[in-house]
Amino acid sequence: MKKESQIPETVLSLSDIPLKAVYTAKDLVGWNAQKDLGGPGEFPFTRGLYPDGYRKKLWTIRQFAGFGSAKETNQRFHFLLASGQTGLSTAFDLPTLMGYDSDHSRSEGEVGKCGVAIDSLADMEELYAGIRLDQISTSMTINGPAAIMFAFYVACAEKQGCRIRDLRGTLQNDILKEYIAQRTWIYPPEPSLRIIVDLIKFTTKKMPDFNPVSVSGYHIREAGSTAIQELAFTLMDGFTYVEECQKAGLKVDDFAPRISFFFNAHLDFFEEIAKYRAARRIWARYMKDVYKAKNPRSWWLRFHAQTAGVSLTEQQPENNIIRTAIEALSAVLGGCQSLHTNSLDETIALPSKLAAHIAVRTQQVLAYETGVANVVDPLGGSYYLEWLTNKMEEEAEIYFKKIRDFGGVVAAIEAGFYQKEISDAAERYQREVENKKRTVVGVNQFKMDKEIFNPPILEITRETERMQIKKIKAIRKRRNNSSVRRSLSALKKAASGRANLIPFIIDCAKAYATMGEIADTLREEFGEYIPPSIV
């Protein structure tokens, strides 16, 4: 190392891809513009899903929000809608995400802390008060008990007088990436996958505009993976859902058009754009050639993007505005369908009103002032970007093979493959930051002794928890408890057989059974997931 100080070090992308100083036509030997690129709106959709890009329809500005009680979050929703947000996205607290009621002992201290507490349909009614669910697309980030939250949502919409056919939105409902990275699971893989297939069957028939699964790479990336791993692991999860549905007797063209995706928008600008383009191309090819989908809609990879939480710094938090803006631009140039921009204060707390406001305005400046939405895939044909898109695809294929060799995603999870891959990558990155091989502005370079900006902090008090516990106790008294018991025992019976569980869960929701009661009913039948111990 010492003697080589004269030789410039290899320049690596954020995903450790070695980069040359310049790319030319020579780097695209074997690349066929017609086959590998196509036009926008043409197979394999490298250049995007629509011939006119964002001209007819801009991406949806969809800010992930939720904290405290349903009432507080409802106020934040109204504030965001008034700011010009065009879609809703709901963040739930950890007890909700793990299927516990607010008064469960494991919920102590966690209620309303990193999202909104939803214990029953009653909370859902408050959460979306004044918002007609057939008028706006609604995303719900929940996985372990996704089907239960979906039931609350459907029951709430019906109470508002909506027809469920008219509901548009997305349920994250991607359990595989929970085992891989995000780690908010309840049940083991087999029953979890069964519930997901049940949900897909249900929405395929009854809710044609609803996305029952959002296959997510976001959390895999946040946990420390590289862009290549994010791409490969996410698509592989997507293939697994397709295969599970096919095994359950569904026809690919009946469900595939409603499978959606969720990616991270990280800092390495071109690498991220290449990742989105490669994702669309790989998905289109597999859906057409491997899974034999005939409907072009089945070939489409539609995705939501969120800027990278991990790229934000506690030091000099004002710099996070800039990071987020650049990450958001990569998602737009990569052709996202919807976008969340992080708030500058997210390494300190949940977004304050001011920080949430700046985040929405960031997207509006991009959309309306910079002209980046005027022309479709403006970087298409760049030697570097096309080479990098190819590279992403090649590397993803290597991972697909590795995972297949384990016997598929579930087997690879059980073998600890993902945990090791991701934590190795995370550790490598951390080492590079500490050795100053990677610069983090304000953290390992350009430091300041004293902050010049101290953002306001959103505080969530224990009062939320006290109120929430009072509320759930009141609901348990007020509701018709014999119909709760009836619906729960019908669900239990269904779970022990092969029936589709979704209508049973909706019945429980309508009877005001709580999240914990419904989740426990299924726990009794399915057990809980125990992760493999890693070394």
Added chain:
Amino acid sequence: MNKKIRILIAKPGLDGHDRGMNIVARAFRDSGMEVVYLGLHQTPEAIVRAAIEEDVDVIALSVLSGAHVTLFEKVLKLLKQEGICHILITGGGIISKKDQKYLSEMGVSRIFGPGTPVRESVQYIQSWFLREKKHE
């Protein structure tokens, strides 16, 4: 100084963000400490029980969910009930300066926030250990 530092690492509560915990656990192990890795989704009771059974010198908790005050308080209370005061309680996560101050008044030692180099926490624990063992 031949005795190795024994450190328990866990995430109390329901939070699943284990990137930081895993990186720190490896760094502690690489620096020569004996790491008792409890991992995710631990209750304060399980943490204190393991700390006693494993006779650890340090408990390091990672919380990114906002539930840190409740969870740290519970761990401290349980340790007090057991009459234990020789264990260093430290940790990391998304914890505001105000809450860090509060926790420190409660008896938690340093909290390492985002952007802290891992070696800083290693050195902190090592020098605490040296000081502590001198008095013994």
